[in-house]
Amino acid sequence: MAKVVVDVMLKPEILDPQGQAIQRALPSLGFSRVTSVRQGKHFELDVEGDDDPVAAAEEVARTLLANPVIEDFSVRVVEAAK
Amino acid sequence: MAKVVVDVMLKPEILDPQGQAIQRALPSLGFSRVTSVRQGKHFELDVEGDDDPVAAAEEVARTLLANPVIEDFSVRVVEAAK
Amino acid sequence: MAKVVVDVMLKPEILDPQGQAIQRALPSLGFSRVTSVRQGKHFELDVEGDDDPVAAAEEVARTLLANPVIEDFSVRVVEAAK
């Protein structure tokens, strides 16, 4: 079994109001070093079987986790198959 | 500037209905290899300055990105300061 | 068919960092009249059939939309069955 992470972010050209709200809240809390915040979704998948777990997760991401018109996603294995 | 990622997940003992919905939707789409899905939030921060960007992002995460009572978070640098 | 809305909010005693970030961002944008912000999830369901659509949506909410340990939900019909 492999543990695979899928991160989904709005495409860079699409305004992210959630991230902006956080960024604008930071100065009043004394966090002046953070100059940009973008918010996305993070998924952790357990993938069984010997075949390429990244390919399997990419298919799931494309179908069910992200809207490819407005979002990009990245896939990475964090724990190899055993 | 360093690019720092903060991932926020519900603690493992807390039920995640969003992840469960995705997991339950998978078989009908032919994705039988994915045995568990958990959903969280993903943040990408640009952190300026020479001091430890991870420590800075951890403080932001604790204050503004996660509720430590119900959520865990992890912080990692994806692009080192230049 | 009835259109039913389910709103899911963290319980009042549970800190909502997303809402707090928005609230803290408001003064710098000149929105000084908003004294509290809480963020939740909003679902719009189409429910078929003659039986009570609210009862059906409540069951869905309890099972798949909310975690009753940390969240409350409310259900209301916005468009009656035809």
Next chain:
Amino acid sequence: MAKVVVDVMLKPEILDPQGQAIQRALPSLGFSRVTSVRQGKHFELDVEGDDDPVAAAEEVARTLLANPVIEDFSVRVVEAAK
């Protein structure tokens, strides 16, 4: 003070994978009456002062809660000013 609700939904023509995942999970749980699910964000704002609280919340929504390019929002008062 008025309590104002802002609901933010992806525009109808934009695919909502979160809502779709829930919809696809429903049959396996025996919820065959729900034919469509869309997921959005729900905000509850406390607005002070005598001026129109809806107008104030609309301005906040446009600036900080929604991305008007991909999302629609609606605003309604749930508890009148006292």
